[in-house]
Amino acid sequence: MTTKIIELGPHQLALEEPMYFRVQLDGDRVADLDVLPGQVHRGMEHLVMRRNFYQNITLLERLCSLCSNSHPSTFCAAVEEVAGIAIPERAEYLRAVADEIKRIASHLFCCAVQANVIGETALFRRVMEVREIMQRAKEAIYGNRMDLAANVIGGVRYDLSAEGAAFLARQMEAMKQPLDELYLQYGNNPALLVRMAGVGVLPREAALEYAVVGPVARGCGIDYDVRKKSPYCAYDRLEFEVAVQEAGDVRARNLVRLAEARQSVSLIEQCLKGLPRGPVCADTLPEIPAGEAIAKSEAPRGELMYYLRTDGSDMPVRLKWRVPSYMNWDALKVMLKGEPVANIPLIVNSIDPCIACTDR
Amino acid sequence: MHIQAEGTAIKPVRLFRINTGSCNGCDVELAVTSAVTEFDVEQLNCRYTESAHEADIVLVTGPLTVRAREEVLRLYAETPREKVTVAVGVCPVSGGVFRGSYAVDGPLERYLPVDVNIPGCPPRPQALLAGIREALEIRHARHEGGEPKRAPGDRKQSDTDNFPARGRLSFDAGACVDCRMCRHVCAAGAIRFEEGENGVRLTLWHNSCVFCGLCSYYCPTGALSVTGDWRLDHPAAHTFRQVERGEVPYAPCAGCGEPIIPAAPQLLHDAFRRPNPDIERLKSLCPACRQQMSIGVPRR
Numbered sequence: 001m002t003t004k005i006i007e008l009g010p011h012q013l014a015l016e017e018p019m020y021f022r023v024q025l026d027g028d029r030v031a032d033l034d035v036l037p038g039q040v041h042r043g044m045e046h047l048v049m050r051r052n053f054y055q056n057i058t059l060l061e062r063l064c065s066l067c068s069n070s071h072p073s074t075f076c077a078a079v080e081e082v083a084g085i086a087i088p089e090r091a092e093y094l095r096a097v098a099d100e101i102k103r104i105a106s107h108l109f110c111c112a113v114q115a116n117v118i119g120e121t122a123l124f125r126r127v128m129e130v131r132e133i134m135q136r137a138k139e140a141i142y143g144n145r146m147d148l149a150a151n152v153i154g155g156v157r158y159d160l161s162a163e164g165a166a167f168l169a170r171q172m173e174a175m176k177q178p179l180d181e182l183y184l185q186y187g188n189n190p191a192l193l194v195r196m197a198g199v200g201v202l203p204r205e206a207a208l209e210y211a212v213v214g215p216v217a218r219g220c221g222i223d224y225d226v227r228k229k230s231p232y233c234a235y236d237r238l239e240f241e242v243a244v245q246e247a248g249d250v251r252a253r254n255l256v257r258l259a260e261a262r263q264s265v266s267l268i269e270q271c272l273k274g275l276p277r278g279p280v281c282a283d284t285l286p287e288i289p290a291g292e293a294i295a296k297s298e299a300p301r302g303e304l305m306y307y308l309r310t311d312g313s314d315m316p317v318r319l320k321w322r323v324p325s326y327m328n329w330d331a332l333k334v335m336l337k338g339e340p341v342a343n344i345p346l347i348v349n350s351i352d353p354c355i356a357c358t359d360r
Numbered sequence: 361m362h363i364q365a366e367g368t369a370i371k372p373v374r375l376f377r378i379n380t381g382s383c384n385g386c387d388v389e390l391a392v393t394s395a396v397t398e399f400d401v402e403q404l405n406c407r408y409t410e411s412a413h414e415a416d417i418v419l420v421t422g423p424l425t426v427r428a429r430e431e432v433l434r435l436y437a438e439t440p441r442e443k444v445t446v447a448v449g450v451c452p453v454s455g456g457v458f459r460g461s462y463a464v465d466g467p468l469e470r471y472l473p474v475d476v477n478i479p480g481c482p483p484r485p486q487a488l489l490a491g492i493r494e495a496l497e498i499r500h501a502r503h504e505g506g507e508p509k510r511a512p513g514d515r516k517q518s519d520t521d522n523f524p525a526r527g528r529l530s531f532d533a534g535a536c537v538d539c540r541m542c543r544h545v546c547a548a549g550a551i552r553f554e555e556g557e558n559g560v561r562l563t564l565w566h567n568s569c570v571f572c573g574l575c576s577y578y579c580p581t582g583a584l585s586v587t588g589d590w591r592l593d594h595p596a597a598h599t600f601r602q603v604e605r606g607e608v609p610y611a612p613c614a615g616c617g618e619p620i621i622p623a624a625p626q627l628l629h630d631a632f633r634r635p636n637p638d639i640e641r642l643k644s645l646c647p648a649c650r651q652q653m654s655i656g657v658p659r660r
Contacts, residue, residue: 009431010379011410016379016384016387016388016391017379017382017384018379018381018428018431038427039381039425039427039431040381040382040422040425040427040428041381041425041426041427041463042381042423042425042458042461042463042464043458043461043462043463044461046461046462046463047458047460050460052544052545054544054545054547054574054578055544055545055546055547056547057547057574058457058545058546058547058548058570058572058574059457059458059547061572062383062385062456062457062458062570063383064383064384065383065384065385065388065482066384066388068383068385109388112395113391116395124395125395125396125397128391128392128395128396129395129396129397132392132396132398135392139484139524139525140524142526143524143525143526143573143586144481144482144484144525144526144571145482145484145485146385146388146389146482147385147570147572149526149572149574152574152577157577284578354384355384356382356383356384359381
C-alpha cells in the first residue's frame with residue numbers, strides 16, 4: 001500500500017469558499033487529514049472592536065452570508081441582554097420569521113451543492129429553482145436576497161403588512177409540495193442512495209466526543225436544537241419537533257436538513273398566524289451600559305454563541321464567537337477515514353462547512 | 361474571419377471565479393447564475409469553468425485577505441493574458457465592511473488590473489448578468505479594436521422586475537440637518553462630510569456602500585433614502601465617479617449673521633407637528649441667538 005499526501009482546494013472540492021485540506025492517503029483511501037484554514041480570515045475580532053454597535057449590526061451580517069441573519073440577531077440579543085431591553089413581542093416573531101427564511105434557503109443550498117458534486121445536475125438545478133422561491137420572498141420583503149438587514153438593537157427594522165404577510169404565506173404554500181418531494185428523493189432515490197447512504201458515517205459516540213452541532217449532530221441521533229433547549233425569540237410559543245436521524249451518514253444529514261426546511265415553513269406559518277400587534281422596535285437609540293452577556297441561537301449550521309463585553313462606550317470591548325462549523329469540520333477526520341478519495345468532496349459538503357464563519 | 365462566420369456553434373465564453381476571502385454572499389449568487397434558468401449565464405453564451413487557463417472572464421469576489429493573496433495571485437497568473445477582470449461586489453473595490461482590517465490587503469487593484477466593477481452586497485443576479493454583459497462588451501471591443509459599445513436603452517431596468525430591491529442610496533440635501541447619524545452607523549465608511557465655504561457637503565461612495573440601508577433607517581428627516589436602482593455596474597476607470605453628493609448650504613443667522621445650517625422643515629414637523637411663527641423664527645437662529653431669544657441672556 002502506498003502512502004501519499006495530496007492537497008485539495010475549493011476548485012477540486014466544489015466549495016464556494018476557499019478551504020484547503022492536506023489529505024494523507026493509503027492507496028486510494030483517506031488515512032488522515034488536516035484542515036488548512038485562514039483564507040477567509042478578515043480580522044473580525046479586530047474590526048468589531050473598532051466599529052460601534054450600529055455599524056456592527058451590518059458588519060456581522062457579513063460575517064457569513066449563508067447564516068447572515070443569525071449573526072446580527074444573536075449579536076442584538078447579547079446587546080439587549082447587557083442593556084436590559086425587552087424587545088416587543090411582534091419583533092420576537094419577526095426575528096423568528098427572518099431566521100427561518102434564511103434556514104430554508106441555506107439548507108436547500110447545501111443539498112443542491114451535494115447533488116452537483118455527485119453529478120446529479122438536474123437535481124441540483126431543481127433544488128436551486130425551489131430555493132429561488134425563498135430568494136424571491138427575501139428580496140420582496142427585505143430588499144436583498146442574501147443580507148436581509150432585518151435586525152436592530154431593540155427589535156427589527158422591517159414590518160409585515162397584511163399584504164406582505166399574505167405574500168409570504170403564498171410563498172410558503174408554494175414550498176410545501178417541492179420540499180416533500182425533495183425529502184422523498186434524498187431519502188429513497190436509488191441514484192442518491194448509492195452515493196449517500198452509509199457514506200461519511202459519524203458514529204454517535206464520536207459525534208458527542210467532537211461536540212458537533214446542528215444537522216451534523218441531529219443526523220447522528222443527537223436531539224440538540226437551541227430553539228428547543230433554550231428558546232429565544234418566539235420559539236417557546238411555536239410548535240415544532242426536533243428533526244433527528246440515526247444513521248449519521250450523508251443521507252441522514254440531508255434528511256435532517258430537508259425535514260427542518262419543511263418545519264421552517266410551518267414555523268413561518270405559525271408566526272404569520274400568531275403575529276401579535278404592536279411596535280417592532282423598543283427604542284431606536286438605547287444606551288448600552290458596561291456589562292457582559294452570552295447569547296445563543298440555532299443557526300442553519302447549528303448552535304451559534306456570542307460573548308459580548310461592553311464598557312459603557314458605544315463600541316464593544318470584546319466580542320467572541322463559537323460558530324457551528326468549527327466543531328463540525330474537525331469531525332471530518334472521523335467521517336473521511338477510510339473513504340475513497342472520490343467521496344471527499346461530497347462528505348466535506350455534507351457538513352455544510354461555513355468557512356467565512358470559522359475563519360472570520 | 362470567414363472561418364469564424366462559417367462555424368455552426370459559437371464557442372462559449374468561459375467564466376472563472378476566484379474567491380479572495382469573501383463572506384460567500386457574492387459566490388452563492390454567482391452559483392445561482394449557473395443553476396437557475398432565469399439568471400443562467402448561458403443566455404449570454406457564457407459557461408463557468410474550473411480551470412484557470414480557460415478563463416476568458418475572471419470574476420473576483422471578496423476583500424482580498426492577506427492569507428489568500430498568494431493563492432489568488434497564483435491562480436490569476438494561470439489565467440490567459442487576454443481576459444477581462446470583473447470585481448464582484450464592493451469588497452474587491454473598497455474592502456466593503458472589512459475595510460481597515462490588518463487581515464485585508466485590498467483593494468484588488470493594488471495587485472491586478474480590474475476592468476469592471478459590479479457594486480452591491482451582494483449584487484442581485486440581474487446585476488451580475490449586467491456586469492458580465494459589460495465585460496463581454498469590453499472583451500469584444502478588445503478583439504475588434506475600438507471602444508466598447510453599449511446598446512441604446514441597455515441601462516434601463518426591465519419593467520417586469522417588480523421586486524423592490526435595495527439599491528443605490530439617494531441624498532436630498534434640502535432635508536439634511538447635518539446630524540451625521542448616517543456616517544455614525546455606516547459600517548463600510550461610505551459616507552463623508554466636509555465643511556466647505558458655502559455649506560456642508562455629503563459624499564456617499566457607491567463602491568463602498570453595502571446597501572444595508574441603516575443610514576436611511578436612522579436618518580431623522582429622510583434625507584437619505586434607499587432607491588430601487590441596482591444597476592450600478594461600471595468600467596473600473598469610473599470607480600471614483602460613482603458617488604452621491606449634495607451640499608447643505610449655510611444660511612446667515614437671523615440674529616448675528618454667523619453662517620449656520622438651518623433646521624430642515626421635516627425636522628420641525630417631526631418635533632412640533634405644526635410649527636407656529638415663533639418656531640419658524642427659531643429655525644433661522646444660531647444656538648447662541650436662540651438662547652438669547654428664549655431665556656433673555658446667552659448661557660455662559
